[in-house]
Amino acid sequence: MSGNGPSRAIANFEEINSPEFLAQLLAKGPSGQRAFARMVQGTHDRFLGFIRRQLASPDECMEVLQEVYLAVHKGLPGFAGKSKFTTWVFSLAHHKICDRISDRDRRHQELTESGEAALSTEASGTERWDGITAWDAPPDRVSARNAVEGLIGKAIEALPAQARQVYQLRDVEGMSGEESAEVMGITPDNVRVQLHRARKQIVEWVQEKMNGVGNADEPRAGRQGNGK
Amino acid sequence: MSGWFYKVLYPCDKVRDFMYDYLEEKLPTATSIRFHLHLNGCPECRAYLFLYKKAADAKAFRKEYPAPDAFLASTLDFLEKEGIVETGDDPQADQESW
Structure with missing residues (x-):
């Protein structure tokens, strides 16, 4: 931190979703601005983790999160409070992620068509795995986890993009089926x-690795496409 | 139960497809009985269920990618430049409303 911490304690998700906090966010002037800062402080880790599972480049993740907060600020006056505030922010993050993936797919398509695909694939692959190495948990934490959990973590990486988003919202973030459906814009069914x-894909991937088939250190690049 | 009998009740694929509803406690009673009879006789499906439960209980992965220390500061700086946040210590200002 560069000495610019908000004046109050970090707000947690429960507090952020309260009508009182929403009223603070909607307040004009320094009061609303400080509430926004507390909201950022209390949510950036969770939202960044969500984005990080879908997009590999750390710089891109940070850009997307900043775009999300800008979208929150812009959309806040119109936020009707029909869903939880954090569910709405997850929904904004989901759309920003989809935009990025679509842009990347389109750029990749254009490059493929112009005969430069090989160079692009090599470059983006390096960025992706270098990013994970740089941001991954320290080795001692990794070794402390049991082997199955370690494999599950890698299996999550290998999921297609949309399946990974659903999985992350429901099983990692603990949202209800209805909330996840709202974020993703799909039905609860x-x-x-x-x-x-x-x-099932996670279980089967883990079983495959536990049975010694394939190389557990090299998950498939599930986050490259949108998996639709 | 031994031998092949448990597979007559339900094949393994079907039992695995019931695991979602099993964890949600939404299996109808008759299905649940057959499901458990199959599990009793099928070590492969028991192992599968163990992993399925592990996969469904993934809250530990929330902190898989902690934000770098400098990230929050740079985000707040960015939002402050945009005029969206106020990060200065000014408890008096909380009383203001304008």
Whole structure:
């Protein structure tokens, strides 16, 4: 921190979702601005973790999170409070992530068409895995986790993009099926189907690695496409 | 139960497809009985269920990617330049409303 911490304690998700906090966020002037800073302080880790699972480049993740907070600020006056505030922010993050993936797919398509695909694939692959190494948990933390959990973490990486988003919202963030459906813009039944499929893919991936098939250190690049 | 009988009740694929509803406690009673009879006789499905439960309980992965220390400061700086946040210590200002 560079000495610019908000004046009050960090707000947690429960507090942020309260009507009182929403009223503070909507207040004009320094009061609202300080509430916004507390909201950022209390949410950036969770939202960054969500984005980080979908986009590999650390710089891109930071840009997207900043875009999300800008979108929150812009949309705040119109936020009707029909859903939890944090569910709404997850929804904004989901759309920003989808925009990035679409842009990347389109750029990749353009490069492929102009015959430069090989160079691009090599460059983006390096960025992706270098990013994970740089941001990954320290080795002592990794070794402290049991082997199955370590493999599950890698299996999550290998999920197709949409399945990974559903899985992350439901099983990692602990949202309800309805909330996840709202964030993703799909039906709760679709969430159920995709979540079950994602869990099965994780189990089967872990079993495959535990049985010694393939190389557990090299998860498939599930986050490259949008998986749709 | 031994031998092949448990597979007559339900094949392994079907039992694995019931695991979502099993964890949600939404299996109908008759299905639940067959599901458990199959599990009793099938070590592969028991192992599968163990991993399925682990996969479904993934809150530990929330902090898999902690933000770098400088990230919050740079985000707040960025938002402050945009006029969106106020990060200075000014408890008096909380009383203001304008």
